[in-house]
Amino acid sequence: MVASLSRLVLFVVSANQHYTCFTSERGCKLTVSPSKIVAVGRPWLEFCCHTPLLVFFLTRDHVQAMQERKALHTLLAKQQEDLPPRRMKDSYLEVILPLGSQPEIREKYLNVHNSVRFGRILEDLDSLGVLICYTHTKQEMQPKSPLSIVTALVDKINLCKRIIYPDCDIKFTGSVSWVGKTSMEVKMHMLQLHDGDYSPVLDATFVMVARDPENKGPAFVNPLVPESPEEEEIFNQGELNKLKRIDFSTASLLKMAPTAEERNIIHDIFLNTLDTRTVSFRSRKLPPNSVWMEDTKLKGLQICHPQERNIFNRIFGGFLMRKAFELGWAIACSYGGSRPFIVSVDDIMFQRPVEVGSLLLLSGQVCYTEKNYIQVRVHTEVYDADTRDHHTTNIFHFTFISENEVPRVVPKTYGESMLYLDGKRHFAAVMKEI
Numbered sequence: 001m002v003a004s005l006s007r008l009v010l011f012v013v014s015a016n017q018h019y020t021c022f023t024s025e026r027g028c029k030l031t032v033s034p035s036k037i038v039a040v041g042r043p044w045l046e047f048c049c050h051t052p053l054l055v056f057f058l059t060r061d062h063v064q065a066m067q068e069r070k071a072l073h074t075l076l077a078k079q080q081e082d083l084p085p086r087r088m089k090d091s092y093l094e095v096i097l098p099l100g101s102q103p104e105i106r107e108k109y110l111n112v113h114n115s116v117r118f119g120r121i122l123e124d125l126d127s128l129g130v131l132i133c134y135t136h137t138k139q140e141m142q143p144k145s146p147l148s149i150v151t152a153l154v155d156k157i158n159l160c161k162r163i164i165y166p167d168c169d170i171k172f173t174g175s176v177s178w179v180g181k182t183s184m185e186v187k188m189h190m191l192q193l194h195d196g197d198y199s200p201v202l203d204a205t206f207v208m209v210a211r212d213p214e215n216k217g218p219a220f221v222n223p224l225v226p227e228s229p230e231e232e233e234i235f236n237q238g239e240l241n242k243l244k245r246i247d248f249s250t251a252s253l254l255k256m257a258p259t260a261e262e263r264n265i266i267h268d269i270f271l272n273t274l275d276t277r278t279v280s281f282r283s284r285k286l287p288p289n290s291v292w293m294e295d296t297k298l299k300g301l302q303i304c305h306p307q308e309r310n311i312f313n314r315i316f317g318g319f320l321m322r323k324a325f326e327l328g329w330a331i332a333c334s335y336g337g338s339r340p341f342i343v344s345v346d347d348i349m350f351q352r353p354v355e356v357g358s359l360l361l362l363s364g365q366v367c368y369t370e371k372n373y374i375q376v377r378v379h380t381e382v383y384d385a386d387t388r389d390h391h392t393t394n395i396f397h398f399t400f401i402s403e404n405e406v407p408r409v410v411p412k413t414y415g416e417s418m419l420y421l422d423g424k425r426h427f428a429a430v431m432k433e434i
């Protein structure tokens with residue numbers, strides 16, 4: 001089967017023994033046996049891959065499709081033990097994004113620096129993560145999957161290359177690496193073809209959660225059985241990752257006071273910003289080569305149109321990540337005064353779904369700096385114009401590296417000091433990994 005992942009929308013044009021699918025972008029035509037189709041819905045999922053498994057969707061009304069999904073409730077397992085265990089290799093997928101061999105798809109991926117837009121890669125990773133989970137949970141006997149699989153967390157994405165070339169093929173690989181009761185950890189890798197060899201670009205770990213067909217409650221997923229000492233290690237790492245996440249969230253500065261060492265850091269910054277000419281706690285002065293945190297803010301607004309919805313009639317997680325990343329990049333760019341490169345994305349928690357039609361408010365700022373590194377935090381919330389309620393949907397943490405050393409960011413208020421410490425913690429976690 002042709003391998004390509006370029007958000008090519010598939011349309012079914014014949015439904016006899018085999019389905020023939022055309023992509024919305026030129027050139028690609030596929031034939032798939034009906035037995036390989038795991039779900040049918042609206043045109044959304046957009047790739048063909050090495051495994052003969054495709055998730056694709058017919059053009060039709062979304063609401064009607066959601067109504068029809070209700071009938072799938074009967075296919076849900078009552079307990080996890082009723083589901084057959086899977087091996088890591090059962091969900092392993094390899095997908096090619098043919099930027100080198102199909103120049104017509106480059107435009108969508110291209111940025112002004114003639115490299116690949118990282119926001120597009122975030123979208124593809126999200127789509128692939130979901131597809132891997134559907135592969136893990138696929139039941140041969142079921143014509144459609146009863147599961148709604150959503151992205152709960154981007155645990156981390158670490159990049160080992162600064163530039164992604166727009167004219168070389170990209171390969172994504174990945175499989176489920178750990179399974180809980182209703183959640184699955186997925187590890188993905190991205191490689192790029194140079195001189196006949198694929199070399200690593202990034203490693204990503206996502207956590208996906210299975211929900212019932214209407215995305216209203218949790219649903220069990222197949223257990224995962226490691227088959228070798230290497231797989232045992234990957235699985236155990238998944239278990240450790242879960243515990244680490246719990247520790248990190250327990251020690252959150254929203255729940256607990258900073259440590260003694262952190263309190264000293266904040267007090268030193270405070271003392272360093274006092275105007276020595278006046279004997280006052282209120283008279284503050286910016287130290288040389290520094291920027292007040294409040295002056296690093298940029299905001300954006302996104303109207304969440306139906307075009308960006310996923311099959312569950314909610315806004316596609318990859319789209320939210322792309323928008324937040326692009327705001328984060330703009331913040332790092334204007335802060336550092338030169339082109340920033342993304343080094344790491346970590347701990348993006350999808351706290352609640354974003355409904356179609358929402359007003360999505362994005363607001364970001366530099367929250368920590370060290371040498372050439374800029375730690376950016378983007379907060380997104382939906383605003384209900386009727387009730388005037390705001391609800392946080394995501395918090396994104398991006399680490400950028402700038403070409404030159406950057407000024408120090410300085411918090412002024414207590415709230416900003418907590419953002420500074422949170423940014424410092426995230427930065428330390430990233431530095432440990434890369």
Ligand SMILES: CCCCCC(=O)SCCNC(=O)CCNC(=O)[C@H](O)C(C)(C)COP(=O)(O)OP(=O)(O)OC[C@H]1O[C@@H](n2cnc3c(N)ncnc32)[C@H](O)[C@@H]1OP(=O)(O)O
Nearest residue numbers: 150151152153180181182183218310316317350351352353
């Ligand atoms: C096909 C197209 C889809 C493409 C993908 C998308 O666009 S998705 C769109 C973007 N994503 C979203 O809209 C999701 C928004 N968030 C949510 O709906 C919800 O927060 C959620 C369903 C993820 C979690 O809700 P709850 O916390 O109430 O769920 P519940 O308590 O039942 O937990 C379910 C399982 O998720 C795990 N879990 C929950 N939050 C987690 C987190 N931040 N990190 C790791 N794991 C988490 C729990 O341990 C549990 O696993 P165990 O049971 O194993 O112990």
